[in-house]
Amino acid sequence: MKITVIRSAVIDAPINRVWAVLRDFGSHDRWHPAVARSRMENDVDGDVVGGVRRFSLTDGAELREQLLRLSDHEYTFTSCILDSPLPLFDYVATIRLKPVTDGNHTFWDWRSQFRAPDDRAAELENLVGQQVYEAGITGLRRFLAEQEALPRPTAPEEATAVLAAVGGEQLPSKAVVVAATGGPEVMSLRDVTVAAPGLRQVRIRQTAIAVNYQDIKHRRGICAGFELPGTPGMEGVGEIIDVGEQVNGLFPGDRVVYMSRTPGAYADIRCVDADACIRLPDGVSDMNAAMLLKGVTGALLLSRVFRAATGATIMIQAVAGGVGHLLSQWAKSMGLTVLGTVSTTEKAKFSRDRGCDHPILVTDDTPLAAEVMRITNGRGVDYWVHSSGAQGIDTAVACLSLCGHCAVIGDRDGRSMPLDVNVLKQRSLTVSAPVCFDYFDDRSYLERLAHQLFAKFQSRMIIPAIEAFPLSQATKAHHRIESRQNMGAVVLTPGG
Numbered sequence: 147m148k149i150t151v152i153r154s155a156v157i158d159a160p161i162n163r164v165w166a167v168l169r170d171f172g173s174h175d176r177w178h179p180a181v182a183r184s185r186m187e188n189d190v191d192g193d194v195v196g197g198v199r200r201f202s203l204t205d206g207a208e209l210r211e212q213l214l215r216l217s218d219h220e221y222t223f224t225s226c227i228l229d230s231p232l233p234l235f236d237y238v239a240t241i242r243l244k245p246v247t248d249g250n251h252t253f254w255d256w257r258s259q260f261r262a263p264d265d266r267a268a269e270l271e272n273l274v275g276q277q278v279y280e281a282g283i284t285g286l287r288r289f290l291a292e293q294e295a296l297p298r299p300t301a302p303e304e305a306t307a308v309l310a311a312v313g314g315e316q317l318p319s320k321a322v323v324v325a326a327t328g329g330p331e332v333m334s335l336r337d338v339t340v341a342a343p344g345l346r347q348v349r350i351r352q353t354a355i356a357v358n359y360q361d362i363k364h365r366r367g368i369c370a371g372f373e374l375p376g377t378p379g380m381e382g383v384g385e386i387i388d389v390g391e392q393v394n395g396l397f398p399g400d401r402v403v404y405m406s407r408t409p410g411a412y413a414d415i416r417c418v419d420a421d422a423c424i425r426l427p428d429g430v431s432d433m434n435a436a437m438l439l440k441g442v443t444g445a446l447l448l449s450r451v452f453r454a455a456t457g458a459t460i461m462i463q464a465v466a467g468g469v470g471h472l473l474s475q476w477a478k479s480m481g482l483t484v485l486g487t488v489s490t491t492e493k494a495k496f497s498r499d500r501g502c503d504h505p506i507l508v509t510d511d512t513p514l515a516a517e518v519m520r521i522t523n524g525r526g527v528d529y530w531v532h533s534s535g536a537q538g539i540d541t542a543v544a545c546l547s548l549c550g551h552c553a554v555i556g557d558r559d560g561r562s563m564p565l566d567v568n569v570l571k572q573r574s575l576t577v578s579a580p581v582c583f584d585y586f587d588d589r590s591y592l593e594r595l596a597h598q599l600f601a602k603f604q605s606r607m608i609i610p611a612i613e614a615f616p617l618s619q620a621t622k623a624h625h626r627i628e629s630r631q632n633m634g635a636v637v638l639t640p641g642g
Contacts (some may be wrong), residue, residue, distance in 0.1 A: 147267040150391060153279035154259040159290045159567060161245045161252045165221050167243060167286065167328050171213045172199045177289035178282045180204055198228065201239060207231045214238075220561045227260075235261040244399025254283065272587045289528045301514050315342045317349070317387070320640070321413035322620045327367030332622035333373060333378075335617065341417045343390035344434065347417045352384035352403065354436040355638040357623050358468070359556070364409060372409055379411025379638075381439050383432045386423075395421045401426045403596075407583050412642040414622055421589065424596050429604045431534050436471060437610045441599040442556065442592065443474035443582050447531060448480065449595075451580050456481035458528040461518065461545065463538075465502050466493035468635035469555070471532065474501040487514070489630055496633045500611070514538075518545040526550060536561040546575050554579045594628040612637050 157164050167173060170192035175184035184201035186192055187210075192199075195213055202208045204207050210229040217223070217297045221243035227234055239258035245254055256279050262270045317338045323336045343349040361379055364372035373380065389396055396402065410416050448454045461479050464470045465486025474484050478501030486492045486502040494505040504521050508514055511589040518527060526547035532539060533556030542552045543565070554563065554577065565577060586592040602608040611634025615623040619638075626632045 147264050148259065148261050149267055149271050149274075150259050151271055151274045151279065152255070153275060153283065154256070155254045155283045156246060157252040157283075157290070157540070158187075158250075159252060160250055161221060161243050163290065164245055164254070165218075165285070168243070169193055169216065169218070170242045171197060171216075171223070171225070171366045174282070175201060177286045179285045180188060180277055180281055181392075182184060188627065212347070231398055233263055233275075236625045242397045244397065245398075246277060253399050255399075256283070266283070269640040278538065278554055291361045301453065316340070317415055319413055319414075319415040320617060321377045321410075321414070321492055322379075322617065323377055324365050324531075325376060326374075327374070330365070330597075330621040330628070332365065332525070333624070338413070339415060340413075343388060343393075345390055346388040346420050348391050348393060348396055348402070348420050348423060349387045349389075349415065350382070350384040350423075351387050351415050352382045352402075352411070352413065352640045353432040354437060355379055355382040355617065355629065355640065356381045356436040357580075357620075357636040357638060358439060359627065360439045361409075361618060362624055362628060371407070377410045377412050377416075379409055379413075380407070381405035381436065382416070382418075383426070384640075385437045387415070389420065389541045390417075396423060396425070401432070403438045405583075405586070412617065414617065414621065424593060427600055427604075431638060432535045433438060433612050433614070434603050434610050435600075436612075437468075437635060438596060438599070439582065440469045440635060441472050441602075441608070442586070442595040443469055444476045445595040445598055446580065446582060446585055447529075447553055447555070448476060450585070452551055454480060454482060454529060454530045454543065457483075458471050459483045459485065459522060459525075459544065459547070460529040461527045461530065461542075462502070463488040463533045463556075464488075465505060466633045467533075468632075469533070470531075471497065471500050471611055471634050472608055476602065479502075479602070479607045485518065493633055500609075515541050515544050515588050522547070531555060536563045539565070542548065543575060543577065546573070549574045549576075551576045551578065609636060614639050617641070 168564050172184050172192040180203050182202050182204045183458040184199055187200055190197040193216055195216055198210055198212045200210050211225050211227050213225050215224040224240045227237040237260035242255045244253040319338050319340045321333055321338045322333050324333055327334050333641040358380055362368035364378050365520045386398050386400045388398050402425055404418050404422040406418055406422040461484050462473055464468050465474050466488050477484050484502045485496050485504040487508045488505045490498055494507055497505040506517050526545050528547050530542045530546060530552040531541045532552055532554045535556055613632055614637050617638045617640045623636050627636055
């Protein structure tokens with residue numbers, strides 16, 4: 147039977163102090179109460195990957211364990227058991243540390259996987275969890291307290307309270323709830339509890355929540371996939387509190403961004419599938435990371451839907467919006483000529499400063515097609531990003547150059563969008579309706595685009611414009627978008 151054992155704890159010491167002890171692979175006879183003697187074979191140092199420690203327990207049993215990996219940057223090491231009197235087959239353990247926010251405490255995650263005979267599985271799972279992990283954590287606390295005159299180890303009930311605050315079964319949270327379809331006023335902030343993460347899930351304390359037009363469509367009831375009462379929101383950023391079973395590569399304390407088909411992001415704390423999460427590099431802020439869906443949508447359009455080439459022309463509708471202002475900057479960095487529609491002169495200036503060569507002010511009597519043809523000397527544009535639903539699709543097709551491509555990414559009104567294929571045939575035009583999540587089910591492709599986006603942020607080739615609202619003002623944020631007052635993206639900040 148395959149067994150996974152996980153224990154976590156908060157240590158009352160800075161991470162460098164805790165790591166200085168644990169990274170010495172041969173040192174656990176100094177702090178672990180179950181270890182009587184320990185030494186590194188062949189007199190190698192305790193931080194040498196591949197080194198083997200031979201140790202005996204207080205009951206006389208002897209074991210050999212090998213260091214497989216050690217990272218001072220990530221504060222983690224992995225080891226495996228080579229010889230043991232117990233049937234701990236294929237035993238691999240990982241210790242990973244993370245600093246707690248105040249910097250004077252350390253979060254310790256200790257986990258292992260191994261196989262054991264079915265009739266001894268429960269016994270060995272308890273032995274590793276209690277006599278190895280829990281006893282070791284208590285022993286290290288005592289050792290650090292004695293060495294550094296730090297606070298004495300907490301009593302069991304106090305330790306339980308600390309761990310509950312970090313990874314308990316239920317955590318209090320605030321969440322925006324939509325009770326009935328309608329305008330922004332149907333949203334309200336409520337007190338909720340968030341259960342521990344389930345299988346292949348992580349629980350996140352969020353720091354930034356992206357607002358997308360899809361959230362508005364869910365609230366208005368014009369898009370499937372949202373059940374009432376429910377909490378909107380498809381993407382967010384935050385720090386992992388704890389992880390569920392069968393989660394690999396993510397640990398408590400990791401800073402992640404996610405985008406998910408499952409709504410629920412408008413909350414202080416939420417659980418989300420681990421597969422939806424991407425670890426964030428240090429040089430990307432939480433607010434910028436909240437641009438993930440909008441940014442990779444732009445990357446998807448340019449690299450795969452259009453296969454855009456230097457020197458081509460692109461028209462971006464609502465170029466001052468969340469997707470538009472990022473896509474404009476990305477297209478400009480690739481050497482494209484960018485046209486875009488805006489609704490005010492203020493947005494025209496905003497867009498020009500963010501890569502749009504020709505912002506076009508559109509009013510009810512604006513001859514958009516004539517203006518596009520004037521700017522392109524009658525040729526039309528190679529690519530058109532259409533985001534206004536059924537309205538204006540005929541104009542988009544009419545403004546395409548020979549072999550041009552229109553990508554429909556918006557469906558604001560939910561109306562059907564008839565197209566005459568014979569019109570497309572006249573100039574070998576193509577129209578597509580890419581749904582981002584269908585492309586991003588390919589995890590490796592999503593990660594590749596995400597890291598391209600992060601690199602654009604870090605090099606400042608793309609600088610997001612973000613309007614932030616407290617979570618408690620989600621109603622105001624939706625009003626802002628629906629009235630077309632926003633320039634750039636809108637983000638909610640939990641805790642307010």
